[in-house]
Every structure is written in structure tokens, then in C-alpha cells.
Amino acid sequence: MTALLRTLPRLLNVSLLLLTIGTPILKAQQDWVRTGSNLADQRIRLAAADFKPVGGDPQTPLLKASFDATLMSDLANAGIFDMVSKSLLPTATPGAPGEINLATWAATPANASMVAFGALSASNGRLSVYGWVFDAKNPGSPQVLGKQYNEIANQDNARMVAHKFADEIIARLGGGVNGICETKLYFVSSRTGSKEIWVMDYDGQNQHIVTKLGSISLSPRVSPDNSRLAFSSIGKEGWTIRMFSLELGRPVNFPAGIAGGSNLSPAWSGDGTKVAFSSSRSGDPEIWVADASGGNLRKLTAFHGPDVSPTWNPRTNSQIAWVSGRTGLPQIYVMDQDGGNIVRMTDGGYAISPSWSPSGQFLAFSWNRKYGPGAPGGQDIYVMDIASLKWIQLTHDAGSNDFPSWSPDGRHLVFERTVGGHTEIWTMLADGTEQHELTHSGKNFMPNWSWK
Amino acid sequence: MTPRNRVLTCLVLLAAVAGFAGCGKKKVAPLTDSAPPISAPAPIAQLTATPTTITAGDQVVLTWHTSDATNISIDGIGDVPSSGVKTVTPTTSTSYHLVARGEGGSADATTRVTVNPVQVAVAVPQDTSASSMTADEVFRANVQDIFFDYDAYEVRPDAAAALSKAAAYLASNSTVKVLIGGYCDERGSNEYNLTLGQSRANSVKQALVQAGIAENRLRVVSYGKEKPFCTESTEECWQQNRRAGFTIDR
DSSP, rough: OOHHHHHHHHHHHOOOOOIIIIIHHHHHHHHHHHHTTOSSSSSSOOOOOOOOEESOOOTTHHHHHHHHHHHHHHHHHTEEEEOGGGGGSOOOOOOOOOOHHHHHHTTTTTOSEEEEEEEEEEEEEEEEEEEEEEEEOTTTEEEEEEEEEEEEEHHHHHEEEEHHHHHHHHHHTTTTTOOEEETTEEEEEESSSBBBEEEEEHHHHHHHOOOOOOOOEEEOEEEEETSSEEEEEETTTTEEEEEEETTTTEEEGGGGSSSOOOEEEEOOTTTTSSSEEEEEEEEEEEEEEETTSSSSSSEEEOSSSEEEEEEEEETTTSEEEEEEEEESOOEEEEEEETSOOOOEEESSSSEEEEETTTTTEEEEEETTTTSSSTTTOOOOEEEEETTTTTTOOOOOSEEEEEEEEEOSSSSSEEEEETTTTTTEEEETTTSSSEEOOOOOSEEEEEEEEOOO | OOHHHHHHHHHHHHHHHHHHHHHHHGOEEEEEHHHHOEEEEEEEEEEESSSSSEETTTTTEEEEESSSEEEEETTTTEEEEEEEEEEOOSOOOOEEEEEEEEETTTEEEEEEEEOOOGGGGGGOSSSSSHHHSSHHHHHHHHOOEEEOTOOOSSSSSSHHHHHHHHHHHHHTTOOEEEEEEEEEEEESHHHHHHHHHHHHHHHHHHHHHTTTTGGGEEEEEEEEEESSOOOOHHHHHHHHSSEEEEEOOO
16 A cells, blocks of 8 residues: 555656646647637537338348448548447337437436437338437437438438438537538549549448540549539640539530640639639649639749649638749648739648648648658648648658548548558548548549538 | 766656657557567668660579568569579560568569660661661660659759750651650659659750750650659659650651
């Protein structure tokens, strides 16, 4: 006992040091990025019950399995919930408000604050889902949300309904910010042998090819209204900016993207009226901007050295961040949309691929801060607060990371990671936590998150 | 121990504790786990080719030495003994890549052999070179790759000889048009490298224009890092990729 008493102060000392030196610095660093990206510090403890199967249709079990798994994964991915592990849930599966005993969900071990539950059935080729969210701590008036869905019964719709219900829950419990479960990720994949543009659901499901040009297509950027896809492709005229209508399923004209030289890295303004891109039609690669129709073309930069990878401030549509090699190694710069007020954002290293956050507050980009022959350190994803120039490193000691792109809720980033020659698409929360690999075969890179 | 030393020792201890505490957030593994295993020496690998430049059909001798490795392989050849000699007959320019793995990690070595096309003309007394080599072969023999420094697009002084040879060929073959491709190594983004490749091709075009070649005979295109010549992550390979290459523009 005396021995313990004697060692106790020393133990306390160590843990105090841990608290005072380790945690607060890291926590303070993450605080501003978490606050700015709507990632709540206090997460809501949410239980998602397995939905109750209704009726004896043979399709029901498989549809229910997809629905349950998708709903759980969507809520866990949201970044605002502390999900109750399925193993801690009460064994009963309530299918309607009258069937739930809220006290057992609020009690240990589940300790849920909120419970999502409901019923799912298939009959005559239709999928029918009833879903509720109840406040477990307010048994007098528990209903927070009640929703009903009816779709053709198939696997895609079971996932789609789960995404819709998850987005309702996220919007209701997440401070009114819309969820991202129905958004898409555009990316480049070489799995067919040539680099084509592909699209997948935000969780990596449902991967489809979009372009079939058989050459090299890069830098997909979807328009804010999801109607068109801009990208860069090499052909007889060199690199041109191309437009693909997602509504018509075919290429459409974009005259400004063809006039010679390399035309690269298109970027939509947040209101969808303009496209900025890099073009070397006048000799040196510079940033140009055109109307979305391809007219009214003008040059914004005029400085020797490469200029590429523009991204608009989607909040104001009045500023553009981009990459310039005007002083040697590439750095991130910001300018007004008329080319004035140029400000350099990064202080050195090798900084590329900026993406402007939906709130207008942050730039995400790829940075190798110790770049140079033989120098240690990697190419990692960083987030910078534009007003203060404070930055935080989000990826650590895991391959080479590039092309971050913000989700429309500002809580997530998608990016590419190359490890041992394999390049795949990953997502993470805006504070760098919860990194997930979405693609697993072939080379998949240059992801772009849809605006809605 | 003097008081001063004691203070110093305390500071060092404190710093050590603070250093440990700084990692607290990362869930540091228990100390027993982080104790290093009995360390095996890291493998060492060497690979040389003699000669490094041949004409198609000639032989090259590969010689390699490794130490502290249990598994040694050369890409395209397969598993090999820890040291050895092998004769190869590459028909196109090839990078030989050796990987040596052992308990202490792995090491690799690369050597490159440049293979020039057969120049039948050399053996023929009369000047029938033009007829016995295809137009592409004559072009390739005279207009050769220009190499660049890391993240740079200025033509290096050591490219002067290759550029004047190319200019001389183009001056005496005034119907030939040229496509100049700019290429980059794998480091950095696809987009930035496409602009860098563009600038490299532009620099070479300007150098040829300065040497008197009409601008309308020279077209540039950037391939960035989309079409690498070799794919190893070594400086030797990166240098091969940082270049401007030429083809006849038909």
C-alpha cells in the first residue's frame, strides 16, 4: 500500500503531462477544422435497429440485408453520430412505434439517445419501407422523424432508400446540414486498359464507366446541378476540355476548350455559370475562364511558369485558388476572379491540387513539405484555414496522397492514395479520422465529389 | 552530481517524458511491443550491365552481388542466386531491376541498357544509308531525347550537342515535321506534371526555332506522367522520364 502511495504521485505526474502537453495541442489543432466542417465534438449516441421483415416474400431477406448494412454504414460515416454497436442492441426488432420499448434502448448497455427503427417488406415486386427515429430520452413525445418509401424491389433501390432515410436522419439531427448519402464520386480508372471517367456512389458501391474514348481522360469535374461533366482528354488536337451531358448520355460542345495547346483541369464556379481551366494556347500554361457555354473566354494569369488546377471559392464565386510554378516548386495561390490580388498561400515545399471547401473557409490540398532529392517525408493531404493561414496535416505515413475533393456537407474529403504502386480512392472526415478505401482493383485516381 | 547536473538530468528526463506524452494521442503500443526485434542486417544489392549501350542483337553481361538477402529476383528473369553473371540480348532499351529481400528488409538496384537500332549502313561501302534504314530509323538516330532536371523545364547545357544534331538533320530534311512530346517523372500531380511537360516541350521547340527551324514544322504535346518510359521509383528511372521526345508528325 505504501509502495503504491509512493508511486501514485509519479503516475499522476505522467498522466498530467500527457494531458497538458499531448492532448490539448492536438485537440486545439483539430478544433478549428472540426468546428469549421460541422463535425460536432459531442456526438449523438444513435442506435440503428435491424429493420423488421414483414411478410413472406422470398426477396425480403436479401433486400433487408442490403438496407440494414447501408443504413448502418451511412450513419457511421456521417461523422456526427456515436453509433451503438449492433452487439449491444436489445434483441427485439420493433417494426412500428407501438412495438418499441424505449426504456430498454435508453438503458445500459445500449445507452442510446436516439433510436432509428422500422419495417421492410417486398410484395408484388414493390419494396416498402417504414422508418422512424425516436428520442429515447423523451418517452412522453418520442417521435423525431417518420418516413415511408415505396420503390421497385431491387438491390439498388434497397440501398437507395437506406441512403434517403439516412440523409433525413442526418439533416434532422445534424443541425440542418444535408447528408451526402445520395452524392456521387467521379474518378479516373484505367481498369479497362485506357484511362476513362467512372462514377460510383459516395460509399464506393455501384461503380460505372462514363466515358469510352479509348485515349486518356483526366480531371473529371461535375457541374453543380449534376447535368454536365467537364474533363480533359487527349486526342488529335492535343489536350482539350470536353463536356459530357449526364442527362443526354453523350458529349456536348465546349468551344473554349479546343483552341490549341494543352487544355487541362477544368473547374466549375459554384453557381455553374463559369469554367476555369489551364491552357497553353498562348504558349505558357495559364489560367483561363469561360462561360459554361464555352464563350466569353479570357485569360486570368500572365506569368512565366506553369499555372494549373484552379478551384473556385464556391461560397462567393469571386476568388480562385490554383497551383503555380512561377517561383520554382509548385505552390498554392489565391486570386480574384479577374486575376487581381494574387496571394501566395503555401510557404514552401511542393503544394498541388487545391479544393475549396463549401463554406469558403478552407483549402484542402496535397503538400510535400520536405520535398527534395533524398529528403524524408511524404506527400500528404492538408487543410488550411484561408483567413489565418493555419494548417493541419490529415494523412500521415501512408503512401503518397493527392487530389482531395470536399463533400457538399464540408464534413468529408475524398482523395487518392498510392501505396506500393497501387493508386486507390479513399475518403475520410475533414479532421483526418475514419479513413476508408473505396476502390480495390486497378488504378483509380483523381476523385471529384458531386455538389449534391 | 553537481546541482547544475541534477537540473540538467531532470530537464532531460522531463523532455523524454514530454516526448512520450506528445505521442499519447496516437495510442502508443505497450512498451513490450515496441521493443525492437533482434535486428537483422539490411540487405545490400548491386547490379551492373556491361556495356550499357549496344546495337540490337548484341549481348550484355549483367553482374550482380547481394548480401544479407534470402530471396533475390530480377524482373523478367526471375529468382537468381545471391551473386551471379548472366548474358542477355535485349532487343529494345531495357531497365533491369533487381530486388533483394532478407530478414532485415529489402534493397533494390536498377541498371539500364540502351539498345540502338541496327545501322546496316555502317557495313556498306556506298552511301545507301537512306535506302537501307527506314525514315523513322534515320530520324531516331539523328533526333534524340532531351533530358531535364527535376521540376525544371529549361534546356540543360549538356543537351546542346543533341539539339544541334537534331537541328542539322531537320535543316537538311526540310519536309519532315516533328511532334515534340514533354514527359515527367511520377512525382507530383497528374495535372501539374502535364503543364510541366508542356513547358519542357515548349523549351525544346524554342531552342529548335532559335537554331533556324521553322516554327510551323514543330508541334508540341504534353504527356506529363501519363506515359512513363520506365516505372521504377528510382532517380535513374525518373531521369529517363524527365525528357522531351520526338516523333515524325505525319
